[in-house]
Amino acid sequence: MFLIKCPFCGERDHSEFSYGGEAHLVRPKQPTELSDDQWAEYLFMRKNIKGLQYERWNHLHGCRRWFNMARDTSNDKIHSVYKIGEKPSK
Amino acid sequence: MSNKYRLSSGGEINRSEIVSFKFNGKTLYGYKGDTLASALLANGIHLVGRSFKYHRPRGIFSSGVEEPNALVQIIKDQGKTDPNLRATQIEIYEDLNVISQNCWPSVNFDIGAINNFFSRIIPAGFYYKTFMWPASLWKNVYEYFIRKAAGLGKSPTKKDPDIYDHSYYHCEVLIVGAGPAGLMAAKTAAKSGKKILLVDERSSFGGNLNFSNKDYNKINDQTPFDWIKKTYQDLEKNKNIKILNRTSVAAYHNYNYLIMLQNLTDHLPDKDKKGKIRQRLWKIRARKVILATGAIERPMIFDCNDRPGIMLSSAVRKYVNTYGVKCGENITIFTNNDDAYETAITLHDKGVKIKAIIDIRDNSDGTLPKKCIDLGIKIHWKSTVVYTEGYKKINKIHVMKLSKDNNNVVGNKFKIDCDLLCVSGGYTPAIHLFTQSGGKLEYNEQKHYFFPKKNTLNQISVGSCNGTFGLKNIISEAQEKTNEFLNIDQKEQFNVLEPKGEKFENIWLLPTNKVSGKTKSFVDYQNDSTSNDIKLALREGFKSIEHVKRYTTTGMATDQGKIGNMHALGIVSEITNTKLGELGTTTFRPPYSPITFGALVGRNVGQFFDITRKTPMHDWHEKNNAKFEDVGQWKRAWYYPSNNESMYDAVQRESKAARTKAGILDASTLGKIDIQGSDASEFLNRVYTNAWSKLAIGKCRYGLMLNEDGMVYDDGVTTRLGENHYIMTTTTGGAATVMGKLEDFLQTEWPELKVYLTSVTDHFATVSVCGPYSKKILEKVTQNIDYSDINFPHMSFKDGLIDKIKCRVMRISFTGELSYEINVQANYGQSVWEKCMKAGKDFGITPYGTEAMHLLRAEKGFIIVGQETDGTVTPVDLQMDWIVSKKKYDFIGKRSLYRSDTMREDRKQYVGLLTNDPKEILEEGAQIVAEVKNMPPMDMVGHVTSSYYSPNLNKSIALAVVKNGKKLKGKKLYVPMPNKTIEVTVSDTIFLDKEGKRLNA
């Protein structure tokens, strides 16, 4: 049970949030021009990292805003949270 | 009252309050303040249960949460009972009624004990090896046998009438355990002004210090008991500290999130329990956690170390000091350390005879052993117990000398008569919560225990759970580490008196004079695993400690091996010649001690199990005999039987009325999303498969929404209310996820779009009126609306009034009939519904439920997302190519419709099915084959998705998805059922009014 710092609301309990998968995937601007393989790469392929992972979260039972999180999946340590469109601090 | 084993004075019990209770049907007496264990021991009762596998007689072994043997069942009112409770933790109260577990017909004569004689054929892995093949025996033979034999307590048969509660708590410092370390930490932290929570699982505080010998242990010249009392009283005065007793931390999760169980009434007489909350589950979020969970005394592992009357030495000391109970009169002690000598002196001082002390060490220079020598107690140095006698109670121990290297026994065996054997194998730090929190342990080779090495959370361990022993060390460590941890400076000088101790010596499995394999040296009492089981597992090739644990079931009982786990590890380490530090430990999982289901569920029972959503017209439906269907959290009117009609008859009647006269449906549960903003049209273009830019204001359009993988996700009608204003409807079940998905795209993919979404599902009530008379009814109900086809055609909307109430009327249809949907502010829903009923009375208006709605749309071949689709169906599969825009550059899911797999010609496609016999109704979900074989398996080509008897067509109709279905129209297929095979003909999906004339009827 994490304690997550929503960039809009501050620290809240894990149960208020929902997980949204890998972050920084960019939806192709011209999907029709992609090959099947390229489209499948975007659509299906996800990293499954043991270690620092960038992922999307939604403050579902709160402000309902989406944001990004850098989390170490090996120990669940949250390194940073940042807004959509921002880059994680290194 | 006679308590033969109660001393005439002493202890913390209230001797003026006698409590009567029942044990196995017999009435016994104890005092207020007794545990069940202490009261039984006062009555001379050791034997309380039978062991799990061999049904060996077992007695009370410990005095706390670690108890492996004394599991009992509390009997309450009819059908109510609590199984698997530890007698050492039950506080007795008037009329407490307890029985033994795992014995039949009685604890004194148990038939299952025959297993004991066959124990050589029930070795480790017996169940795995025996109950394998044939699989058919599982259902009737193996499971029955295992359940019967695996006799831990019985579950209650009636609903639990007790009240359970959940509570959240946030604090800056949580201190777990109120022994000397926890009290000292609390005392230090209290002055910081921080918000502190101190909890202990016992009813009273002080931990093991409570029953230590007052002549040898003093703090600032106070007796242990006085110091504890004073410290507690001082703590209570602080407003910033909350103290909970009878509260056990069950789980320690990441980010200092802990679950605790507080027992509120289990110790009260039944009459005082009434109307009160029984247990409270606390969910704690703490900034910092101080673990002061103490240590658990170890047993010694030798042949027949499990007889009633063999007890932990510290427990015997606790029973005499805290409860004034002597556990025997002719006592022997078996030890590898000085602590057991404190038990000897305490008992001796109370006038109880110590027959002999057997110590595996050469000698000891400690204060306490020296005192025992002075007292004339016989000590057998460098010796071990090799066997015990006595079936239901120990009566003899066999003792031999140890060889120089401790690997063998030497010399002559001699026997000592006794009625109690205290065992003391040193202490194991209680690191359970520390490891649950993700902390890493290290093994101390000199002291033979694992201790907390590296924690990952904002947390410290203090006292004996940290591997720190000796009162002075514990107190000063707790003070120093708390100061450092909380960054405060609260120093106080302490003057501690304690006995000088000698180090202990450790032998995991004591040597024996018997042939290996002939001994029963129990490592896990509760699961009946012995050292031989562990040896067997290793011989059979199990190497990982986690595998050995599962194969032998060591440490897998309800006590999670609190007593013997270290010995199991030690024995494996010795046999495999692996260092214990490298072997590692098994994982301790939550809960630390068992939790009732009631506490976990809390108040979320019965009608509070889940949220129930009701429409504004719910009361009307109820009054008019509606049967309800659960759709997500919604209660939807399913059908309205009149005069004891069957469901089938009601649905047929309702469906017929909707097409011949008028039907009225409560459609309030459909999801509604208000969409506004200058880019609203563009947004809809991107999320629906069809084009939206050209939809005129005041018009409605049906839309299909896909997932990015091209599969149908949701559908519904969206209406353009203004230039930049739409109202979207979604399926009832999809409302929340569609809203979530749209928000996701808006916030993360297209933040440049100016679009604002508001969920308004609950804001509107929706009354749908359909059928040939629907227009006439609407004309009577609403004002300011011209219902002529020219002014108000199909797929358009008008604002209107119903008396003074504003309404939106959409002319849209899910039944294929002329149909109108009235949307009003939710709180007017029922009154508008009633107005429609009144206006429609002369036209034969008939309320219909979701079942008739499903039938009516099936006649028209309209899909239901989730019934005709299952996440693997594209719009093309549904033969809905017409709704997929070819012109639009992109929309969610578009690219996936051109993947090689989604373009396959032979995908499962949406078709109609007709049976030869019009009365034959297919079963929904039935599999379809092209070729019938005598026996399964047959190649399945699809399945029936919807099936009804149509009262309007007077024949059965069905919808299905079938491989290559588009090309099979007119072809025969088969639906094999258990007792027959039904022949079907593939048909069009629209069964009624293909031209759509009825929409304008």
Ligand SMILES: [Zn+2]
């Ligand atoms: Zn938020």
